[in-house]
Amino acid sequence: MTDIVATELSIRVEIPGNIPAVREVNERAFGRETEAALVDTLRANGKFALSLVAALNEQIVGHILFTDLLGSAQRLAALAPMAVLPDHQRAGIGSALIRTGFEYLREQGYDAVVVLGHKDYYPRFGFVPGANFGITTPFDVPPEYLLVAQLSVRPVAPGKMLYQPEFEAVAP
Ligand SMILES: CC(C)(COP(=O)(O)OP(=O)(O)OC[C@H]1O[C@@H](n2cnc3c(N)ncnc32)[C@H](O)[C@@H]1OP(=O)(O)O)[C@@H](O)C(=O)NCCC(=O)NCCS
Numbered sequence: 001m002t003d004i005v006a007t008e009l010s011i012r013v014e015i016p017g018n019i020p021a022v023r024e025v026n027e028r029a030f031g032r033e034t035e036a037a038l039v040d041t042l043r044a045n046g047k048f049a050l051s052l053v054a055a056l057n058e059q060i061v062g063h064i065l066f067t068d069l070l071g072s073a074q075r076l077a078a079l080a081p082m083a084v085l086p087d088h089q090r091a092g093i094g095s096a097l098i099r100t101g102f103e104y105l106r107e108q109g110y111d112a113v114v115v116l117g118h119k120d121y122y123p124r125f126g127f128v129p130g131a132n133f134g135i136t137t138p139f140d141v142p143p144e145y146l147l148v149a150q151l152s153v154r155p156v157a158p159g160k161m162l163y164q165p166e167f168e169a170v171a172p
Contacts, residue, residue, distance in 0.1 A: 007057055009093065011100040014051035014063075019043075021060035022053060029083030034170050039065055039081065047164045049077050050104050054084070054093045061088040064097040066105060069114060070162040074154060077105055078163055079115040098125050102151060111152040114161050116172075122147050134158030139171050 014022060019040075026036035042048060047067050054062030062084040069076040079101070084093045102125070105113065114130065115122055116139065130136070130146035133156040137146055148156055 009096060010055045011052055011096055012055060013104075014048075014053050018053050018060055022051075022063045025053075025060060025063045025085055026081060026083045028085055029089075030081070035081040035083065038166060038170050039063075041166050041169075042067060042164065045164075045166060047166060049110075050101060050108075052097055052101055052104070054097055056088065056093070061085045062093040062097055064094075064101055066101055066113065067164050067167075070164065072157065072159060072161070074111040074157060075109055076156065076161065077110050077113050078161070078167075079113050079117075080163075080167070095125070102126075102149070106151045109152075111150070111154045112156045113149045113151065115147050115149075116141055116145050117147060119144050119147065122149075125149060130161075135161055137161045137163070139163075141172050 022039060023036045026039055027033055049068050050066040052064050053060050064082045066077040066079055069078050082094060082097060115127060126149040127147035129144065130148045131143055133148055135148060135156060135158060138160060
């Protein structure tokens with residue numbers, strides 16, 4: 001007889017007890033300490049807009065962070081970083097983190113989410129080129145990597161998207 005082990009994914013707001021696991025997920029997903037250290041610094045500086053963890057059978061296997069973008073009259077969040085443990089990638093965990101994050105942010109009155117990410121991955125969540133809205137970032141990345149997802153009916157106003165200063169330490 002085959003044992004069937006039920007696997008249950010739950011997406012939750014990060015709590016202090018998750019901090020070591022969040023650090024490990026980021027270190028293992030990115031294969032370096034940069035993003036994990038950035039998350040720790042942003043947390044210490046009180047810069048989280050929303051930090052979610054993905055728990056699979058109570059093991060933390062994924063993490064996503066949203067921070068407030070500065071310099072806009074609208075409420076705009078930056079998605080970065082996002083990480084899923086290598087053994088658990090391509091199983092829909094990253095997608096669940098993004099979709100749940102959007103629900104929380106919409107409830108909190110955010111107008112849009114901005115990401116610097118892959119154009120083949122993010123459009124499935126409603127991201128479109130930032131150029132459609134006339135937005136830019138101070139970072140030196142090709143324009144097609146700047147994507148924006150609307151959460152409210154208020155279109156994103158054109159302008160430069162300013163990340164929290166802590167991101168400058170890891171800027172591309
Ligand atoms: C990016 C990441 C968070 C996605 O999480 P995930 O749980 O694997 O994503 P999902 O299972 O929801 O989505 C899978 C889809 O994402 C895309 N995808 C995921 N990882 C990818 C990768 N490394 N390269 C290219 N596409 C990738 C694929 O199109 C895949 O679709 P498929 O199932 O048809 O192959 C995860 O791969 C990761 O931690 N990567 C390392 C860290 C990183 O680069 N983070 C993003 C920048 S902040």
